[in-house]
Amino acid sequence: MSTEIYDDGPVVHQPTFIDGTSVEIPELRILDQDGVTYPNADLPDIDQALATKIYHSLAFHRVLDERMVASQRQGRLSFYMTALGEEATSVGGAAGLKPQDMIMMQYREQGALIYRGFDLKDLMNQLFSNAGDLGKGRQMPIHYGSKALNCMTVSSPLATQIPQATGYAYGQKMQGIDAVTICYFGEGAASEGDFHAGLNMAAVQEAPVIFFCRNNGYAISTPSDEQFKGNGIASRGVGYGIKTIRIDGNDILAVLKATQIARAYAIKENKPVLIEAMSYRLGAHSTSDDPSGYRTKEEEAKWQSHDPILRMKNWLINQNWWDEAQETALFEKYREEVLAAVKVAEKIDKPHIDTMITDVYDVPSAQLQAQLDEVKAHVNKYPEAYPFTAGKF
Amino acid sequence: MAQINLLHAINSALDIAMAEDKSAVCFGEDVGHFGGVFRATSGLQEKYGKARCFNTPLVEQGIIGFANGLAAQGSIAIAEIQFADYIFPAFDQIVNEAAKFRYRSGNEFNVGKLTIRSPYGGGIAGGLYHSQSPEAYFAHTPGLKVVIPRNPYQAKGLLLASIRDDNPVIFFEPKRLYRASVGEVPEEDYQLPLGKAEVVQTGTDITLLAWGAQMEIIEKAAQMASNDGISCEVVDLRTILPWDIETISNSVMKTGRLLISQEAPLTAGFASEIAATIQSECFLHLESPIARVCGLDTPYPLALEKEYVSDHLKVYEAIIKSVNF
Numbered sequence: 001m002s003t004e005i006y007d008d009g010p011v012v013h014q015p016t017f018i019d020g021t022s023v024e025i026p027e028l029r030i031l032d033q034d035g036v037t038y039p040n041a042d043l044p045d046i047d048q049a050l051a052t053k054i055y056h057s058l059a060f061h062r063v064l065d066e067r068m069v070a071s072q073r074q075g076r077l078s079f080y081m082t083a084l085g086e087e088a089t090s091v092g093g094a095a096g097l098k099p100q101d102m103i104m105m106q107y108r109e110q111g112a113l114i115y116r117g118f119d120l121k122d123l124m125n126q127l128f129s130n131a132g133d134l135g136k137g138r139q140m141p142i143h144y145g146s147k148a149l150n151c152m153t154v155s156s157p158l159a160t161q162i163p164q165a166t167g168y169a170y171g172q173k174m175q176g177i178d179a180v181t182i183c184y185f186g187e188g189a190a191s192e193g194d195f196h197a198g199l200n201m202a203a204v205q206e207a208p209v210i211f212f213c214r215n216n217g218y219a220i221s222t223p224s225d226e227q228f229k230g231n232g233i234a235s236r237g238v239g240y241g242i243k244t245i246r247i248d249g250n251d252i253l254a255v256l257k258a259t260q261i262a263r264a265y266a267i268k269e270n271k272p273v274l275i276e277a278m279s280y281r282l283g284a285h286s287t288s289d290d291p292s293g294y295r296t297k298e299e300e301a302k303w304q305s306h307d308p309i310l311r312m313k314n315w316l317i318n319q320n321w322w323d324e325a326q327e328t329a330l331f332e333k334y335r336e337e338v339l340a341a342v343k344v345a346e347k348i349d350k351p352h353i354d355t356m357i358t359d360v361y362d363v364p365s366a367q368l369q370a371q372l373d374e375v376k377a378h379v380n381k382y383p384e385a386y387p388f389t390a391g392k393f
Numbered sequence: 394m395a396q397i398n399l400l401h402a403i404n405s406a407l408d409i410a411m412a413e414d415k416s417a418v419c420f421g422e423d424v425g426h427f428g429g430v431f432r433a434t435s436g437l438q439e440k441y442g443k444a445r446c447f448n449t450p451l452v453e454q455g456i457i458g459f460a461n462g463l464a465a466q467g468s469i470a471i472a473e474i475q476f477a478d479y480i481f482p483a484f485d486q487i488v489n490e491a492a493k494f495r496y497r498s499g500n501e502f503n504v505g506k507l508t509i510r511s512p513y514g515g516g517i518a519g520g521l522y523h524s525q526s527p528e529a530y531f532a533h534t535p536g537l538k539v540v541i542p543r544n545p546y547q548a549k550g551l552l553l554a555s556i557r558d559d560n561p562v563i564f565f566e567p568k569r570l571y572r573a574s575v576g577e578v579p580e581e582d583y584q585l586p587l588g589k590a591e592v593v594q595t596g597t598d599i600t601l602l603a604w605g606a607q608m609e610i611i612e613k614a615a616q617m618a619s620n621d622g623i624s625c626e627v628v629d630l631r632t633i634l635p636w637d638i639e640t641i642s643n644s645v646m647k648t649g650r651l652l653i654s655q656e657a658p659l660t661a662g663f664a665s666e667i668a669a670t671i672q673s674e675c676f677l678h679l680e681s682p683i684a685r686v687c688g689l690d691t692p693y694p695l696a697l698e699k700e701y702v703s704d705h706l707k708v709y710e711a712i713i714k715s716v717n718f
Contacts, residue, residue: 078518129696137696140520156522157479158451191450193482221427222448294427350696360691371659371689375700382706386699 025234027246030253035314044257048321055316057091057115058309063334071342072287079141083108085282088252088308089214091115093182096259102168102181104152104161107142109184116149124345137351158189162198169209173270180266182210188219190233199240208266211274216281221294237274249277250308350388394577399570402545402578403433406552409582411441414469419446421456421473431571457483461490464507477513478522491561492536505559512568514606514656515702520695526657531563532634538562539633543608545576550585558587567606590637596626599650599715604630607654614708623716633663642674649680650715654703659687681718684711
């Protein structure tokens with residue numbers, strides 16, 4: 001037992017307050033928008049193969065988002081969320097980890113799944129809530145998850161994954177395995193009580209967890225200056241005694257570098273790290289949202305000029321690892337693949353009626369079985385009212 | 394009288410409450426300039442200023458804790474929780490604080506000026522976390538009032554009554570009806586009574602009871618049954634807590650049968666409480682077991698929502714079963 005922390009500071013005899021500006025937080029930037037690295041920058045561990053894999057993931061992500069928003073507008077899909085403008089945070093984070101590391105997403109991190117190789121078919125089956133969906137068509141579109149890829153299934157309530165990530169990482173530490181947990185969330189979710197609980201427990205219990213905040217400026221319509229008055233989210237990491245870094249979230253090399261270092265530190269020291277990635281939600285919150293009601297086109301245009309994918313492309317071209325012909329061909333290939341996958345997924349049946357009662361518990365109770373039997377009898381009596389299941393059991 | 398939708402009716406009630414009392418404050422996630430994700434608070438910040446209608450940080454426990462403090466101080470606190478599915482981080486502030494504020498202090502302090510508005514219910518392809526009907530959790534908490542309107546006229550009158558009631562009230566709004574339900578609503582101020590059910594349609598063979606968005610379901614089923622010569626009495630409970638035992642008992646003593654339809658899962662839903670009380674109050678008048686038509690005992694699904702939810706066909710079948718018992 002020790003309370004010596006309180007004896008660390010100097011004792012003064014005049015009232016001395018400190019305020020929110022007392023902690024100055026630098027922002028790591030390695031790559032400028034023209035794709036040139038700063039002369040004194042510490043580069044991440046990256047070669048042409050890794051760079052290509054990252055860029056392919058970013059390109060695929062951009063195409064997927066474009067096509068799915070279009071599908072939603074055509075009425076083929078009920079709902080979608082893009083990560084337009086902040087794709088580097090999820091793709092770069094996943095690229096800085098090992099496959100055995102757990103990724104806990106908020107809901108705008110499909111880039112992590114894409115980087116890990118989540119099959120296009122699986123993405124589509126989730127989006128169309130069909131019988132092929134790993135989540136059995138129960139959650140709204142974009143609530144992906146994959147045990148095989150160590151990506152925890154998305155849950156809509158915000159910030160609930162933050163203390164869970166602490167517990168998950170603690171379990172990894174206890175088992176002595178070479179694995180950490182990364183936990184994504186937005187600057188809005190960081191207002192939830194679960195954020196504070198999760199960070200404090202990670203510090204106290206010494207869990208190897210990387211808290212990755214996508215500070216994209218908006219929580220639906222609420223700008224970050226109405227969300228908090230402190231120095232971003234990074235200042236809170238300092239308050240909880242957590243090693244913290246702020247980075248340019250639109251700089252893929254900065255994201256990669258920070259995540260690589262954070263992982264090594266979390267494994268070696270068994271302690272948490274907080275990364276605050278500064279970015280901007282270029283798209284709407286979701287297809288149910290219209291940002292024109294709360295922000296200006298000028299503001300959006302400014303951030304469009306910080307496009308993380310274009311920045312990486314410029315760097316790849318400067319490295320002589322990429323050219324315009326490859327660019328055009330890649331995007332065209334992805335557009336065709338996504339479109340073809342949409343056409344397949346939307347024709348697949350909805351999940352079987354028996355899935356209504358599975359997974360509530362490990363084994364359905366007798367009451368649930370009776371309720372299902374009742375529904376089946378009812379569907380058989382009124383088949384035209386229940387086209388998804390009638391005649392299919 | 395103007396024809397307006399349920400959202401406009403809510404907005405009109407809030408406008409009247411804020412104009413009437415300068416201490417009335419409206420707040421929640423995105424409710425300020427944007428007017429809320431459903432636009433229920435549209436124009437209120439422009440009209441009453443940022444100090445009285447504002448965005449809060451994204452923290453439900455903070456919103457309701459703040460609201461409790463504000464109401465205890467004597468201001469009219471009208472808090473919005475963006476979806477009823479997201480009310481649970483505030484459960485402690487509602488169940489242990491708001492509901493017990495008056496009782497624990499011997500009425501030295503109370504939060505009677507608190508109203509919590511929140512959209513609830515399914516039918517919008519919302520899946521697990523944008524569809525729940527959590528009224529029963531709160532109905533299990535003495536000290537709270539729980540109110541659910543079925544249409545724009547009811548929404549305005551009941552919300553004004555909730556805001557003015559000297560007890561903390563949770564006002565659940567059927568979001569499926571926000572734009573779909575349109576009806577005549579007076580522009581002026583009016584109130585509808587809390588704790589009072591309303592007989593919407595008189596009948597003699599069976600009492601159909603529901604609240605909120607389920608009302609149009611049971612009305613549709615009553616229409617189907619009438620084609621079979623069955624006369625249904627249709628009743629809107631309106632206030633879940635404290636509920637109007639007298640009106641329901643009187644109706645059931647007349648018809649001899651009761652069917653309750655709710656969106657929430659069957660087990661320990663509010664329909665169960667009603668069934669227990671009515672079988673006790675009306676035991677010798679009952680011609681058949683009290684029927685509950687509810688969601689399954691599972692989370693609210695997405696793809697198979699139609700199969701899951703209590704719809705007019707399930708209610709109709711239950712009417713036939715009850716009448717033929």
